[in-house]
Amino acid sequence: MTTTADYTERIPNNVDLHEDRRLQRALESWQPNFLNWWQTMGPSLPTQDVYLRTAVNVGRQGWAHFGHVPMKEYRWGIFLAERDPGRTIGFGQHKGEPPWIKVPGEYRAELQRLIVIQGDTEPASVEQQRNLGATAPSLYDLRNLFQVNVEEGRHLWAMVYLLHAYFGREGREEAEELLHRNSGSVESPRILGAFNEETPDWLSFYMFTYFTDRDGKYQLGTLKESALDPLSRTCEFMLKEESHHMFVGTTGIDRVVERTAQVMIENDTDDVAGYGVIPLPVVQKYLNFHYSVSLDLFGGETSTNVANYYTAGLKGRWSEDRRKDDHLLTDDAFLVDALVDGEIGQTEVAALLGLNTDLRRAYIGDCQNGVNRWNKILAEAGLPQRLKLPHVAFNRRVGAFAEIEASPEGEKLSAEEWSERLGQWLPNDVDKTYVRSLMQPVHERGKIAAWIAPPRNGINGKPFDYDYVHLT
Numbered sequence: 001m002t003t004t005a006d007y008t009e010r011i012p013n014n015v016d017l018h019e020d021r022r023l024q025r026a027l028e029s030w031q032p033n034f035l036n037w038w039q040t041m042g043p044s045l046p047t048q049d050v051y052l053r054t055a056v057n058v059g060r061q062g063w064a065h066f067g068h069v070p071m072k073e074y075r076w077g078i079f080l081a082e083r084d085p086g087r088t089i090g091f092g093q094h095k096g097e098p099p100w101i102k103v104p105g106e107y108r109a110e111l112q113r114l115i116v117i118q119g120d121t122e123p124a125s126v127e128q129q130r131n132l133g134a135t136a137p138s139l140y141d142l143r144n145l146f147q148v149n150v151e152e153g154r155h156l157w158a159m160v161y162l163l164h165a166y167f168g169r170e171g172r173e174e175a176e177e178l179l180h181r182n183s184g185s186v187e188s189p190r191i192l193g194a195f196n197e198e199t200p201d202w203l204s205f206y207m208f209t210y211f212t213d214r215d216g217k218y219q220l221g222t223l224k225e226s227a228l229d230p231l232s233r234t235c236e237f238m239l240k241e242e243s244h245h246m247f248v249g250t251t252g253i254d255r256v257v258e259r260t261a262q263v264m265i266e267n268d269t270d271d272v273a274g275y276g277v278i279p280l281p282v283v284q285k286y287l288n289f290h291y292s293v294s295l296d297l298f299g300g301e302t303s304t305n306v307a308n309y310y311t312a313g314l315k316g317r318w319s320e321d322r323r324k325d326d327h328l329l330t331d332d333a334f335l336v337d338a339l340v341d342g343e344i345g346q347t348e349v350a351a352l353l354g355l356n357t358d359l360r361r362a363y364i365g366d367c368q369n370g371v372n373r374w375n376k377i378l379a380e381a382g383l384p385q386r387l388k389l390p391h392v393a394f395n396r397r398v399g400a401f402a403e404i405e406a407s408p409e410g411e412k413l414s415a416e417e418w419s420e421r422l423g424q425w426l427p428n429d430v431d432k433t434y435v436r437s438l439m440q441p442v443h444e445r446g447k448i449a450a451w452i453a454p455p456r457n458g459i460n461g462k463p464f465d466y467d468y469v470h471l472t
């Protein structure tokens with residue numbers, strides 16, 4: 001059997017790439033830069049191959065193909081969800097019209113900006129997670145890390161495809177920039193704050209995939225409503241992959257809580273730091289941090305830009321089609337979080353201006369589900385402790401509460417009180433050092449680190465002790 005050099009083989013796609021020579025060549029010249037970025041900024045742990053899911057098409061059978069593959073040979077493809085021929089624009093001034101197949105000139109700059117911001121987050125998280133392989137608690141977890149990483153790489157491809165296909169030379173330049181900015185870089189950082197934070201340990205990784213990937217879910221959910229049909233279809237397929245990332249976070253924290261609860265009961269103590277597991281107050285601090293920086297990703301409580309995006313049809317609301325209103329929102333009002341006379345409160349604004357708050361609230365409701373689930377694990381273990389989401393004003397650096405400091409209970413604090421008590425609420429050096437001290441790699445088949453419980457199930461019906469990763 002010969003391997004064909006056909007480009008459509010090298011970049012699997014369902015967008016008929018071979019029919020557009022120019023686009024094909026443009027992506028062909030971007031590909032080595034992507035691979036170079038992957039080699040230098042992607043996972044640093046050397047591996048032979050990993051049991052990965054690869055999207056080979058979008059249909060029910062095609063999209064999740066499992067097998068051992070060397071990561072640098074992973075087939076990052078371009079996949080859009082099937083076109084819905086009956087689709088009409090669901091909101092804004094173009095409501096009821098057919099969706100756009102091309103980018104309208106008047107919205108070009110805004111659409112390009114939205115795609116670049118989304119695109120920038122995808123490689124950023126790969127960079128943030130690049131050294132985690134060295135301390136994986138099991139081969140199962142290591143495999144999940146790499147799965148998340150290759151799919152974020154694919155999401156970068158998804159956004160780069162849109163930039164190349166619809167935004168001409170400027171789009172190609174932006175695609176290059178997506179590989180040049182780096183998470184945490186002083187000269188050219190990633191665009192959004194949370195994507196320049198470190199992910200130095202596995203508790204952070206689970207919190208990141210629970211809270212920050214979930215922000216991604218909500219952002220993609222608004223872009224899936226877009227009048228620009230290729231953007232909508234791209235995001236719809238990305239959302240399918242994204243759910244696995246959040247699964248990794250949800251069940252990762254489940255397993256941390258489960259293990260800590262076991263050790264608390266076995267030793268009849270809350271103070272389990274000496275027993276090699278993560279104390280619940282430390283879990284709470286990590287939760288406080290990742291939740292609050294993820295809330296910032298939704299932007300200010302009010303935004304005229306976002307109002308304009310909505311009216312123009314560029315970006316909708318979460319579950320737009322399930323909302324029982326006129327989908328224009330020109331006459332509606334909405335209560336948003338605000339500083340009222342310097343105090344934490346709410347204020348009424350035009351509904352269109354409050355769309356960031358609307359999206360953040362949907363996200364907060366979703367985050368609460370995880371907390372309930374972790375608390376159920378504690379309750380079933382017979383423990384009285386509970387985890388909780390901090391107040392929306394806690395540790396915010398963007399929006400109405402950026403100017404003030406507040407406790408997790410939502411009590412306003414002076415700068416002094418805040419700096420005194422900060423270490424009780426956010427991971428301090430002692431917490432971080434302790435968590436890092438637990439991060440000893442377990443790369444042996446069927447074994448797991450002592451600070452986390454094993455998963456209930458393996459991947460794709462395989463057992464926990466499957467050889468998910470072959471190290472070099």
Ligand SMILES: [Fe+2]
Pocket residue numbers: 122151152155216242
């Ligand atoms: Fe993603």
Ligand SMILES: [Fe+2]
Pocket residue numbers: 152213216242245
């Ligand atoms: Fe993700």
